[in-house]
Amino acid sequence: MWNYVVRRLLYTPLIVIGVLLVTFLLFVVVQGDLSTEIAGRSASAETIAEIRAEYGWDKPLFINIEGMKQHGIEALFDSQFVKHFVDTVTFDFGRSRASKQRISELLWDGAGPSLCLTLPMFVGLLSTSLSIALIIAFARGTIWDTILVVICVLGMSLPSLAFILLGQYFLAYKLGWFPIFGYEPGWSGAKFLTLPVLIGIIAGLGSDVRFYRTVMLDEIRADYIRTAYAKGVSTRRVLFVHLLKNALIPVITSVVLAIPFLFLGSLLLERFFGIPGLGYMMIEAIGNRDFKVISAMTFIISVLFVFGNLATDICYALVDPRISLH
């Protein structure tokens, strides 16, 4: 097992380098020089040159041969790629164009509200969908199973925007059960978060229940379940001891992989309900063409995701004895 974990650990830096390359490719190579756009139409040549120097657009992409000729060998690496690499690895993402705040601070401030929204949503969604899936596993083949599957497919077919808009319109605006918009830190903020959390759970329920139902039904038809019954094991023990540990393997995947998204928050929910989390920031940044913020966000979330992946694999190794073999 340790062999496997160590191998996965060694692969992780390779993936982080890959993510770095992707952000470099997108936000430096494809993005290109935006100095004229930033400076505005009536800017002087000096202002543009200043901006180019500030963002490093005056440097070559990979290696600086001109610089080496003038300033010696160490200037060879005075390039956009090396700058991007060093900045990103040291988490020094510079300042936001719009608010002039340090991006690392911005990200840190945004994580809290995002977690306040997504953590209860995640726990609620997971426990609800798992319980419903287990109930379906009991009731498979009956009319209840069919009805629940139909509801799931209907729910999956409605776009998430519709859930948010309709929920906000009817429950907050028309019926006035919840505040429409706003956020407060601490427990007093709960009244603002209830509706987005509820909408998030309901919007996600369709696909989650269907996924866990497939997982459960795959397992419940397995031969070892029949063996357990033939031994005289009770239904409850079959479900919770034999089936659950096997079903846990795909469940762990979806759970661990969902955790990095908790930081990003639910982009659209934050936007609609005015929760100042990372998702809200991301949408703001898109509006302001604040590419540094987007680049930093992409990198940070991806790195979290990479470690989520690693955690999944370690959990696999703990749950599934077969892993140690290959």
Add this chain to the structure above:
Amino acid sequence: MNAITATAADIPETPTRGLWADAWRRVFRNRLALFMSLIVLLYVLVALFVAFGWLANDWDQSVGGSYEPPSTTNMLGTDIFGLSVLRKTLYGTKISMTVALVAALISLAIGVPLGAMAGYFRGIVDEIIVWIYSTLSSIPGLLLVMAFAFVLKDKSLFGQPLRGITVVYLALGLTSWVGICRLIRGEVIKHKQRDYVAAARAYGCPRWRIILLHLIPNVSHLILIDFSLRFVGFIHAEVILSFLGLGVKDEPSWGVMIDDARLELSRDVWWQMAAATAAIFVVSLALNIVSDALRDALDPKLRE
């Protein structure tokens, strides 16, 4: 009945039938899936009619006052500029179908050859391809699509500025080939061990021919299942991208309509929202059911 002639022909339900023939029979027997495929076909026809300019090409002509509720003259009402919501919805169908189709084709065009190459050649080629898709799949999907759309926006390709819709399908296509690539790679590795590939190699069949003519056809059903599953995802992604201002501009798409409707709802103008949502809902539902039926019919794992 003569004993000799009383053979297989007299016995109904012989279990020897080809994969596709059997799949076709299963889908056909599933009345619901059949009905839903007709709905999908209807959407495709509407999209084609719009594309040929026979339908809704006058969407930018005002047909009445601002925010007229649905009536006999304007079945789905009008928007703020007095444009027909019905025409906008029909036009959005074209946008949506184009985005989903082109994005799916792009992702297949990248994913299938890369997957086949990785699985067939293994070694360093495999390592590099696996590294690329492991990296891409480490970046959360929506984030990656948004990042792509963000940088592609306002760029030009071959001297032509990219249109909003082009940005959307490029961003979706370039980011979503990982799933099919991984699937094809696994299948090719599995099929490479089979005798028919060894036989083809034995009579000197070139490698590209083995991949193209022997391996790909044997995994084509997986490609079809993946394609149909992805379609719904693309339709929903277009809505979100356009809504975020990263997608379609200057043309009505379902995402743009929902974005407009966000502010209209507080004035109780619900028809634009309802029209766009219903259009998305019906086609997603139909596609979900059809892809389920396809998977049931084609996936050997689910066949007894």
Add this chain to the structure above:
Amino acid sequence: MIETPLIEIEDLAISFPTGDDRPGHRRRVRAVHNLNLSIYKKQTVGVVGESGCGKSVTALSILKLVPQPPGKYESGQIIWQDDAGQNCNLLQMTEKQIRAIRGNEIAMIFQEPMTSLNPVYTIGDQIMEAILLHQNVDRRQAIQIAADALDDVGIADAVSRLKEYPHQLSGGMRQRVMIAMALACQPRLLLADEPTTALDVTIQAQILELLRELQDKRGMAVMLITHDLGVVAENADVVAVMYAGRIVEYGSVHAVFAQPLHPYTQGLFNSMPRLGNQNHRLSTIPGNVPNPANFPPGCPFHPRCETVDADPKCSSDDPPLLEVQEEHWVACWHTPGYNTGRQTRPKVEYRREEAEVI
């Protein structure tokens, strides 16, 4: 004195939906149709038939393991003679009562040893689960019993093997583990559903030999389900030939092997390779086993029957199982003496002497 059977299946019928959900096409078919079968103490009853003929469903129904829904018990009873000599109907038992029987009085082993063990638990955990459920012992004693059980099935170094996971064992070893698990509570009846089909030929012989040995030692009865007449010839005392959910021929292994009466049984024999056979080609039974959703009317075998010429009766009336000779039952309109056959419950007390080979 007439001996009472250990278990007696009477008029058992089990149905399943056809899976065709079109309105007007929804109906149920019988996977098992009016089946009668008896097993005496220490006896081996071989149930033979092609796949899909209802053999496995019959065995599963004894333990009430047929999934409901979709399965449904339409009629019949299964009379079990418990430890105290009392008769009880297994089908009438509550979930709790039948659980006390499963794995304890009646155990079962399955065709696929590769998938029949739970992959995420050690084999020790899985064997001990049955022991702890049915016997009043503590964990340490359970470990000892489990180790002894593994020892009995010929697995060396049993104590350390208990800590292994199923994927660490070969197919033959896993089937041994399955047998150890089934026999850990000293059941009086073992249902063996094609226990050797998934194994290599050499391993097959070993496993069957092991089963025979353990049966003699424990004095248990075995219901041996197989599609292999050779396995039946070597192991069974009584043979029941099944086709399309029915028993079509029933009798002692001597009676059936000496003179197979049903055309289907004859077909099975003719398709078996034999030493000294002058014909170079094996004969086959034409056609396929009918899909349960489309059982033909009349005798279910008539579309494939080559032995008898067309007879309208074959395609209209389903022949009942009749005793046409002493302790030899058959269900075919064209068997000599069928008209005078008696409608009796098929029961044969015969048990072969040890080491008697046909």
